[in-house]
Amino acid sequence: xxxxxxxxxxxxxxxxxxxxxxxxxxxVAVDLELVLAADGSGSIDYEELKLQRDGYARAITxxxxxxxxQFGPRxxxxxxxxxxxxxxxxxxxxxxxxxxxxxxxxxxxxxxxxRPRRATGYNSISNAIVYSADMIHGNDIDSIRKIIDVxxxxxxxxxxxxxxxxxxxxxxxxxxxxxxxxxxxxxxxxGAGRGYATLEDYFANEVIGGPGAxxxxxxxxxxxxxxxxxxxxxxxxxxxxxxxxxAGLPDSRQR
Numbered sequence: 001x002x003x004x005x006x007x008x009x010x011x012x013x014x015x016x017x018x019x020x021x022x023x024x025x026x027x028v029a030v031d032l033e034l035v036l037a038a039d040g041s042g043s044i045d046y047e048e049l050k051l052q053r054d055g056y057a058r059a060i061t062x063x064x065x066x067x068x069x070q071f072g073p074r075x076x077x078x079x080x081x082x083x084x085x086x087x088x089x090x091x092x093x094x095x096x097x098x099x100x101x102x103x104x105x106x107x108x109x110x111x112x113x114x115r116p117r118r119a120t121g122y123n124s125i126s127n128a129i130v131y132s133a134d135m136i137h138g139n140d141i142d143s144i145r146k147i148i149d150v151x152x153x154x155x156x157x158x159x160x161x162x163x164x165x166x167x168x169x170x171x172x173x174x175x176x177x178x179x180x181x182x183x184x185x186x187x188x189x190x191g192a193g194r195g196y197a198t199l200e201d202y203f204a205n206e207v208i209g210g211p212g213a214x215x216x217x218x219x220x221x222x223x224x225x226x227x228x229x230x231x232x233x234x235x236x237x238x239x240x241x242x243x244x245x246x247a248g249l250p251d252s253r254q255r
Contacts, residue, residue: 027142028078028142029141029142030074030076030077030098030143030144031072031074031143031144031236032077032144032145032147032238033096033141033143033145034078034079034147034235034236035081035082035132035148035149036056036149037083037084037128037131037148037150037151038053038081038083038151039084039151039152039181040089040117041084041120041122041152041154042120042121042122043153043154044153051224053113054113054225056081056112056228057110058109058225058228058229059229059232060079060099060109060232061102061106061109064233065105065229065236066102068233068236068237073144075100077236078096078099078139078141078143079094079096079108080092080094080096080097082131083118083119084119084127085119085123085124086123087124087127087160089118089121090119090131090132091118093112094115096135122154124156124157125152125155125159126156126161126162127158127160129166130165133172137172144238145238147174147175147176147177148169148174148175148177150178150179150203151178151179151180151181151218152180152181152199153182154199156207162207175209176207176208176209176210177213177214177215177231178203178216179228180199180200180218181219182199182217182219200215212238
């Protein structure tokens with residue numbers, strides 16, 4: 001190879017290495033990357049969708065949640081909000097937002113309340129997890145922990161096999177937690193023939209995974225807003241067992 005071409009190749013290589021190092025240097029360091037993957041399928045009407053978004057908005061802006069964020073070693077987390085429906089319907093409602101104080105939390109909450117509904121169809125939790133994992137691995141954020149937080153009122157229907165998806169996400173360093181939305185008068189088991197008495201049991205055995213993974217139930221005994229608040233505290237604190245004991249959260253099931 002001619003000397004000039006060697007020199008040009010070396011220069012390209014050096015610039016490539018410099019660019020990679022610069023990209024790493026520019027990445028944002030946080031305590032937690034958290035994808036809130038909320039059920040936006042056909043079983044969730046517009047009033048319920050509003051209730052879900054408002055519950056997350058109120059929780060993320062609460063004093064105790066902000067204090068939990070600021071107590072972390074880096075004092076900030078990255079949050080994205082996704083709504084999902086059928087295997088081909090996953091949508092980023094609010095993209096990655098760095099939250100470290102009341103003002104940044106309010107910006108996230110305001111965007112969440114204002115964005116239009118987009119998800120359609122039923123109920124591919126597995127493809128929602130794939131989409132959320134891609135968001136985590138495709139960003140420029142450096143975090144200590146990575147969590148996908150799935151909320152749904154029924155089990156998985158369609159999309160990639162749940163067991164394969166869960167195993168891949170956990171193997172890549174992601175923990176999957178779940179919020180089971182129990183409708184009054186119905187246990188909403190996780191699919192015909194699966195043998196689970198409740199949706200909580202289905203999530204505990206089929207969906208959640210990774211260190212400290214857990215299920216929280218929203219239903220007759222616990223409002224959706226309270227369940228979301230408790231779940232965020234657990235996820236941000238990063239010490240599920242200790243927080244459960246202190247806060248008295250009997251409706252959490254750890255894996």
